[in-house]
Every structure is written in C-alpha cells, then in structure tokens.
Amino acid sequence: MNRSILAQENTVFQGSGGVSANNRPLGFQPAFRNNETGCIYASRFADGRLAPVHVIDGLPEELVLERSAAGRVTSVKSSVQAGFTLRGDFYDREQAASYSQGRLEPAALCH
Numbered sequence: 001m002n003r004s005i006l007a008q009e010n011t012v013f014q015g016s017g018g019v020s021a022n023n024r025p026l027g028f029q030p031a032f033r034n035n036e037t038g039c040i041y042a043s044r045f046a047d048g049r050l051a052p053v054h055v056i057d058g059l060p061e062e063l064v065l066e067r068s069a070a071g072r073v074t075s076v077k078s079s080v081q082a083g084f085t086l087r088g089d090f091y092d093r094e095q096a097a098s099y100s101q102g103r104l105e106p107a108a109l110c111h
Contacts, residue, residue, distance in 0.1 A: 001032075001082070002075040006054050009082060009093060017100020018093035020053045020084075028084040028096055030054045034063060036079040040090050046072070054082045 010019050017023040020030050030043035030053055043051040044058025051058065056073045059080070066075045083092040091099060098104035 001056065001078065001080045003056065006056070006082060013093050013097055016097040018097035023084060023096050023100050024052070026086070026100055028086050028091070031083055031085045031090060032056075032059060032063075032076075033081045033083055033090050033092075034077070034079050035081055036077070040085060042085070056080075 013019050015022070017026070017028075020028070030051060032041045032043065032054070033039070034041070041059055041063075043054050045051050045055055046057040048058060056076050059073065059076055063076045063080055064073050065077060066073075068074050081092060083090055084096045085091070086096075086099075095104055
C-alpha cells in the first residue's frame with residue numbers, strides 16, 4: 001500500500017460512499033485494517049491528529065516498509081487495507097459504498 005494505490009482507489013470509488021468526502025456525512029471515519037492481524041487503525045497524520053482522509057503517515061511503525069529521505073511513509077505492508085469505521089465496525093470501500101446507497105446493513109458485515 002502506498003499513496004499511489006490510495007489515489008487509484010479514490011478514482012475507482014469516485015462519486016460513491018467508498019471515498020471520505022461522500023461518506024463523512026453518514027459518520028464514517030477513514031481507517032486502515034491490517035488483514036494479517038485484524039487490527040484497525042484510524043487514519044492519522046504523522047503528528048497523531050485524526051485525518052479526514054486516508055493518510056499512511058500515521059500508521060504504526062510495524063506496518064511501515066519504506067520512508068522517504070524526509071521521513072514520510074512511502075509504503076506499508078501489502079496486508080494493509082484502506083476502509084472506514086462506523087460505530088466500531090470496519091467497512092472496506094465496497095461495503096462503505098454499498099452502505100451509503102442503502103444496500104448493506106451493519107449486520108451483514110463480517111467480523
């Protein structure tokens with residue numbers, strides 16, 4: 001996962017609830033899930049503040065693969081997936097898009 005992949009995902013889900021700008025009014029918060037461990041991390045800036053969009057700079061060091069010369073995170077483990085949290089549940093982009101269109105109930109999520 002890197003910034004380029006995040007940009008590609010935003011393009012794929014543009015205009016749907018699979019992007020932060022379109023699902024924020026529903027209460028979604030951008031987050032990441034490590035599919036190896038199931039751990040979920042809120043999207044944060046490098047200084048720890050919550051980010052309104054997906055930002056890899058605030059992910060924990062154990063997920064970071066590469067940094068730029070300036071210290072910014074440039075890639076993280078491939079097991080990291082961008083998605084959103086809503087009331088404690090993680091939604092991948094497809095699920096968030098479906099939920100925002102009324103096609104997915106919270107009970108339909110896999111935990």
